[in-house]
Amino acid sequence: MEAVEELQLAPRAITVFGIGCYTAFAHNLDVEVVQALHGRAPSVATGIKRMLPDGFVLTVQGDGDMVNEGLQEMLHAAARGESITCLLLNNGVFGETGGQMTATTALGQRTKTSIEGRDPHQHGHPILLSDLAAALEGAAYVARCAVNNAGNVARTKRCITRAFESQMAGAGFSLVEILTMCPTGWFVDTLEGPGYLKDNLAPVHRIGELKAP
Amino acid sequence: MSDRELLEGSEAIARAAVAAGCRFFAGYPMTPFTELLEQMAVWLPKADGVCMNAESELEAVGMAWGAATTGHMAATGSTGQGLSLMQESLSEITNARLPLVVFNMARGQGDYFQATRGGGHGDYRHIVLAPMDVPEAVEATGLAFRLANQWRTPVMVLGDYYLAHTYQAVSVPPIERGAPERPDWALNGSTGGSGAAKIISPLGSGVDGEEGFDLGAHYAACAAHIEAMSAGVEPLVDAGFCDDADLVVAAYGSVGKFVRYACLRLREAGHKVGYVRPITLWPFPSEAVRDAIAGAAKAAVYEQNMGQMLDDVRLAVLGAAPVEFIGGPSWDPAGFGIGPDINVPDISQRILEAMT
Ligand SMILES: Cc1ncc(C[n+]2csc(CCOP(=O)(O)OP(=O)(O)O)c2C)c(N)n1
Ligand code: SF4
Numbered sequence: 001m002e003a004v005e006e007l008q009l010a011p012r013a014i015t016v017f018g019i020g021c022y023t024a025f026a027h028n029l030d031v032e033v034v035q036a037l038h039g040r041a042p043s044v045a046t047g048i049k050r051m052l053p054d055g056f057v058l059t060v061q062g063d064g065d066m067v068n069e070g071l072q073e074m075l076h077a078a079a080r081g082e083s084i085t086c087l088l089l090n091n092g093v094f095g096e097t098g099g100q101m102t103a104t105t106a107l108g109q110r111t112k113t114s115i116e117g118r119d120p121h122q123h124g125h126p127i128l129l130s131d132l133a134a135a136l137e138g139a140a141y142v143a144r145c146a147v148n149n150a151g152n153v154a155r156t157k158r159c160i161t162r163a164f165e166s167q168m169a170g171a172g173f174s175l176v177e178i179l180t181m182c183p184t185g186w187f188v189d190t191l192e193g194p195g196y197l198k199d200n201l202a203p204v205h206r207i208g209e210l211k212a213p
Numbered sequence: 214m215s216d217r218e219l220l221e222g223s224e225a226i227a228r229a230a231v232a233a234g235c236r237f238f239a240g241y242p243m244t245p246f247t248e249l250l251e252q253m254a255v256w257l258p259k260a261d262g263v264c265m266n267a268e269s270e271l272e273a274v275g276m277a278w279g280a281a282t283t284g285h286m287a288a289t290g291s292t293g294q295g296l297s298l299m300q301e302s303l304s305e306i307t308n309a310r311l312p313l314v315v316f317n318m319a320r321g322q323g324d325y326f327q328a329t330r331g332g333g334h335g336d337y338r339h340i341v342l343a344p345m346d347v348p349e350a351v352e353a354t355g356l357a358f359r360l361a362n363q364w365r366t367p368v369m370v371l372g373d374y375y376l377a378h379t380y381q382a383v384s385v386p387p388i389e390r391g392a393p394e395r396p397d398w399a400l401n402g403s404t405g406g407s408g409a410a411k412i413i414s415p416l417g418s419g420v421d422g423e424e425g426f427d428l429g430a431h432y433a434a435c436a437a438h439i440e441a442m443s444a445g446v447e448p449l450v451d452a453g454f455c456d457d458a459d460l461v462v463a464a465y466g467s468v469g470k471f472v473r474y475a476c477l478r479l480r481e482a483g484h485k486v487g488y489v490r491p492i493t494l495w496p497f498p499s500e501a502v503r504d505a506i507a508g509a510a511k512a513a514v515y516e517q518n519m520g521q522m523l524d525d526v527r528l529a530v531l532g533a534a535p536v537e538f539i540g541g542p543s544w545d546p547a548g549f550g551i552g553p554d555i556n557v558p559d560i561s562q563r564i565l566e567a568m569t
């Protein structure tokens with residue numbers, strides 16, 4: 001939201017929220033908001049952007065929302081080069097529903113539905129969403145960041161700003177995946193969160209800019 | 214009328230929609246809805262509108278949802294399976310109090326319950342119009358957009374293969390370029406940073422003085438709105454020969470037109486039979502149906518299913534007359550609800566049997 005302000009986008013921004021823990025923010029932001037269903041934010045954002053081509057449209061979704069329930073529509077939005085920015089808050093679990101396995105859960109990661117740890121033979125392999133999206137022609141900007149330390153937070157903000165700039169320049173679809181923490185869903189102490197992210201999520205979902213105009 | 218053209222139902226409906234101010238449409242091909250999507254792709258750009266060939270019905274309804282939040286008139290549609298896929302969103306769009314028109318080109322009449330009972334999860338209804346032919350569909354399309362805007366709710370136009378694919382001479386209103394004025398509640402980003410940015414949410418958007426994030430209060434407001442629509446939307450019905458009828462037959466949509474014709478022929482042959490054809494299926498025109506049946510000893514319902522509107526007719530009559538079911542599921546081998554079963558001799562035979 002700082003990036004929205006710095007780019008003076010607030011008076012033209014419409015944010016579409018998916019369903020997850022982040023949904024709680026939907027009512028507390030000073031930008032216009034559309035609350036969508038679990039997984040359905042990219043199609044809703046598409047309808048908005050097509051009718052308001054000068055508007056600035058972003059989605060806020062979790063890994064369960066974007067990579068499980070809504071994978072198809074986010075990939076199609078990217079392939080179409082839809083001029084929207086999607087923010088993926090990837091904590092590797094369904095946080096809101098209490099810590100079950102999602103498509104991004106790392107191998108070996110223990111969740112309520114992979115009690116002994118994610119086993120590729122039983123649960124399959126994690127989907128590396130940003131890598132998948134970056135391969136699509138319509139995607140103009142794709143980056144994966146994390147918020148486990150101050151340096152990464154600053155980098156995340158820089159990436160978000162670049163994604164927003166690419167939307168404003170009409171370059172195409174943009175995605176910023178942000179590795180976030182869910183100590184509750186990881187079953188660790190809050191203070192262990194940053195370390196857990198670094199040791200479990202970050203080695204699988206590698207941080208960096210994957211595609212830039 | 215001199216300005217009539219011979220048009221296929223799908224083209225007539227698409228043009229009527231754009232003339233009514235529709236500026237966004239998204240759909241996914243499925244018989245018999247496909248041609249409506251194709252016609253939208255032809256006619257919407259002529260009015261600077263947008264038509265999207267969505268990647269599935271889930272996305273089609275999502276896109277229409279997004280477009281609707283901008284205050285532009287949006288529509289989508291499909292057929293049976295596609296409509297089933299859309300239901301999660303249709304129910305939430307209703308609770309988000311957004312106008313939307315949904316064209317349901319059904320296969321036969323098996324989806325009456327889905328159309329009139331809300332169709333998705335939750336405690337809601339939306340307005341349903343069931344025209345019998347192309348000229349009535351043009352009227353219904355204009356009305357659907359007016360009602361959707363007036364009540365801020367999804368409105369369904371329920372048709373079928375016949376409606377989508379019959380050619381009829383019809384007059385459609387002219388299309389004007391540019392977009393109609395957008396309502397105050399619409400989003401355009403401009404309230405961001407004002408301290409009172411707008412939100413449109415199925416969990417409560419502050420419509421009708423509703424406050425804050427209180428789901429109990431929001432659902433109560435939604436229920437009150439449904440009740441207001443139920444009382445305030447004018448019920449539409451077509452009835453004939455009911456005054457001295459011994460038997461009144463109820464039917465809707467294209468099938469209703471066949472039933473109407475069967476009744477006309479039976480009258481000419483001296484049989485005292487009347488018909489009543491609800492055009493608004495929700496709110497159901499209970500009073501008009503009750504009045505139409507009031508003088509008759511008996512009522513019958515003909516529909517192409519196992520008896521769905523039957524329930525509404527029975528509720529309208531509330532035991533005042535016996536209501537017999539004389540319809541049945543379509544035996545069209547293609548599954549489109551056309552062909553052998555919808556024919557006047559067969560329908561007439563069933564009506565005569567119900568009279569004895
Ligand atoms: C169709 C549908 N299925 C399931 C749910 C239940 N549900 C709500 S939030 C959620 C998990 C969200 O996970 P994620 O998007 O990763 O967000 P997080 O809570 O982890 O931030 C689920 C499964 C739902 N709301 N809708
Ligand atoms: S810790 Fe996990 S479950 Fe708790 S609010 Fe954060 S994301 Fe949601």
Ligand SMILES: [Mg+2]
Nearest residue numbers: 062063093095
């Ligand atoms: Mg998550």
